[in-house]
Amino acid sequence: MATTVNPSTRSTTTEAHARREAWRRRLPLLPALVFTIIATQIPFLITIWYSMRSWNLLNPASDVFVGLQNYIAIFADRTFRQVAVNSVLYTLGCVLLAMLLGIGLALLLDRKFIGQGVVRTMLITPFLIMPVVSAILWSISMFNPSYGLVNWVIGLVGIPPVAWTSQYPFLSVLVALVWQWTPFMMLLVLAGLQSQPKDVLEAAQVDGASTLNTFFYITLPHLRRYIELAVLLGAIYVVNTFDQIYLMTAGGPGTQSANLPYYIYQRAFLGFDIGQAAAMGVVVVVATIVIATVALRLIFKSFMSTED
Structure with a gap:
């Protein structure tokens, strides 16, 4: 007796295969993506953190959190x-x-x-x-x-x-x-x-x-x-x-x-x-x-x- 394959199961299998194939193509780019994040995004997040502090190197005691005050001051x-x-x-x-x-x-x-x-x-x-x-x-x-x-x-x-x-x-x-x-x-x-x-x-x-x-x-x-x-x-x-x-x-x-x-x-x-x-x-x-x-x-x- 011939067995029939559920169309939904076939569709799910095809989608899973497509996802695996997509990740296989993207995997060689993962080291470059990680390096880009480390080299650009992490310093940018640190810069955002510094931008919300009142920190003058001549006055170490001035390092306090001020929120958006620096942005208001520069504009x-x-x-x-x-x-x-x-x-x-x-x-x-x-x-x-x-x-x-x-x-x-x-x-x-x-x-x-x-x-x-x-x-x-x-x-x-x-x-x-x-x-x-x-x-x-x-x-x-x-x-x-x-x-x-x-x-x-x-x-x-x-x-x-x-x-x-x-x-x-x-x-x-x-x-x-x-x-x-x-x-x-x-x-x-x-x-x-x-x-x-x-x-x-x-x-x-x-x-x-x-x-x-x-x-x-x-x-x-x-x-x-x-x-x-x-x-x-x-x-x-x-x-x-x-x-x-x-x-x-x-x-x-x-x-x-x-x-x-x-x-x-x-x-x-x-x-x-x-x-x-x-x-x-x-x-x-x-x-x-x-x-x-x-x-x-x-x-x-x-x-x-x-x-x-």
């Missing part, structure tokens, strides 16, 4: 609001300018010409230089008021020397950041250009479309997801800028050129206020995560709509 701090605005301006200014320059350079490198490989290598070089070296290069070789290259160039047309890092500290740091991040934007846009189907461009040319119309209606929509990804990654890294500010202007005059990471450094290692510095760090991390999550969802939506 009432005018300097914190100023450096937060500076961080936004640094990020927007650097990302937008670097992206515009990156698109222009990528369009040039997408054409065939003699020495293309050498030019591409030279344009990529600024991104390969360490931020500390970049900051020293711009503050000494370029912006030095006595022998800087920028003052030598403007002196050729009769403009008197300018103490760039003292008179225009924000602009000086921004220029150094744009110089360093333009190659990164250029590489991502260039990858998008080289992935563009050539038959589409040829069809547009046959139909009589001008170069500008081809760029704005065919090339630019194709580059959208590459530009969005470059803007997101660039913004995440630029908002954490520290080296250029520390070495070029030290956040000065006053806090005119400081951003949030540098101000946190000042409060923690110069003011020894661990509680408020930790609270600022938590605010910066949470804000970055929220913005990055929203941006990633928009990018994934763009990728899915393109695939459909």
Whole structure:
């Protein structure tokens, strides 16, 4: 007599097998997950704990639990609001300018010409230089008021020397950041250009479309997801800028050129206020995560709509 298998039992067995198979695939990733939790989440939880204490290293007796008082204090701090605005301006200014320059350079490198490989290598070089070296290069070789290259160039047309890092500290740091991040934007846009189907461009040319119309209606929509990804990654890294500010202007005059990471450094290692510095760090991390999550969802939506 033939035996019949209960469909519910068969379904349960299939689900159990699928779960085992899923865990088998995930098991090799478990050590990396554990390491990530230990290296990132545990320090972040400790930072949250410190942010709820009034702890100044110069006064050991001040280590008491104060709850959310540090968060209230930093949002009432005018300097914190100023450096937060500076961080936004640094990020927007650097990302937008670097992206515009990156698109222009990528369009040039997408054409065939003699020495293309050498030019591409030279344009990529600024991104390969360490931020500390970049900051020293711009503050000494370029912006030095006595022998800087920028003052030598403007002196050729009769403009008197300018103490760039003292008179225009924000602009000086921004220029150094744009110089360093333009190659990164250029590489991502260039990858998008080289992935563009050539038959589409040829069809547009046959139909009589001008170069500008081809760029704005065919090339630019194709580059959208590459530009969005470059803007997101660039913004995440630029908002954490520290080296250029520390070495070029030290956040000065006053806090005119400081951003949030540098101000946190000042409060923690110069003011020894661990509680408020930790609270600022938590605010910066949470804000970055929220913005990055929203941006990633928009990018994934763009990728899915393109695939459909």
